Amino acid sequence: MKRTALQIWLAIGLTMGLTVSAQAQISTEYRARIPFDFSVGKTTFKAGDYIIGLINPKSNQQTLAIRDAKGRGGKFFMILPKETNAGRKATKLVFNRYENQCFLSEMTTPTLGAEFLKSKSEVRLAQNQKSNQETIAILK
Numbered sequence: 001m002k003r004t005a006l007q008i009w010l011a012i013g014l015t016m017g018l019t020v021s022a023q024a025q026i027s028t029e030y031r032a033r034i035p036f037d038f039s040v041g042k043t044t045f046k047a048g049d050y051i052i053g054l055i056n057p058k059s060n061q062q063t064l065a066i067r068d069a070k071g072r073g074g075k076f077f078m079i080l081p082k083e084t085n086a087g088r089k090a091t092k093l094v095f096n097r098y099e100n101q102c103f104l105s106e107m108t109t110p111t112l113g114a115e116f117l118k119s120k121s122e123v124r125l126a127q128n129q130k131s132n133q134e135t136i137a138i139l140k
Contacts, residue, residue: 029053030109031069032093032138038102040066041119043075052093052138054112064107064114082106082113091138096122096131105133 030052037046049069054062055076062081067074094106103122107114118126125131 028109028111030091030138032136034093034136036095036102036134038095038104039119039122040075040077040104040116043077052107062114077116079107079114079116082108082115093136093138095134095136096126097134098122098125098129098131101125102134107138 031049032052033049034045035047037044039045045066050066051069052064052066055065062079063076064079065074065076091109092107093104094108095102096105097103101121103119104116106116
C-alpha cells in the first residue's frame with residue numbers, strides 16, 4: 001500500500017515538474033496582431049492576435065511555437081536559422097502573399113533570425129506567380 005502511494009506521488013511530482021520545465025523552455029515571447037489569414041507549413045491560422053516564442057533556444061534544432069493569444073491551441077514549427085544583425089531593434093514577421101493566400105516566411109528579432117520551410121502548396125504557387133511581401137511589426 002505504501003509503495004503504491006509513493007509511486008502515485010512520484011508520478012504526480014514528475015508530471016508537475018515536466019509541465020513547469022516545458023513552460024520555462026520558452027525564453028522570449030512576442031505578440032503579433034495579424035490582420036489576415038495565413039499559413040505555416042500545412043497549418044492555416046485565422047486573422048487575429050498570436051503569441052510566438054522560441055522553444056529551447058540552446059538546442060541545435062530550433063522550434064517556434066505559435067499560439068492564439070486567447071490560449072486556444074498552438075502549433076510547433078521547425079525553423080531555419082537566418083543571419084541576423086545582433087543590434088537590430090526591429091522585430092517583424094514577413095509574409096509571402098500569392099493572390100489571396102499568405103504564408104509566414106520569416107521572423108526577425110534582435111536575437112533571432114528565422115526562416116520557415118515552404119509548404120508544397122506555397123512552392124506550387126511561387127512557381128506560377130510572383131509573391132508580394134507583407135511585413136507585420138510585432139510587440140514583445
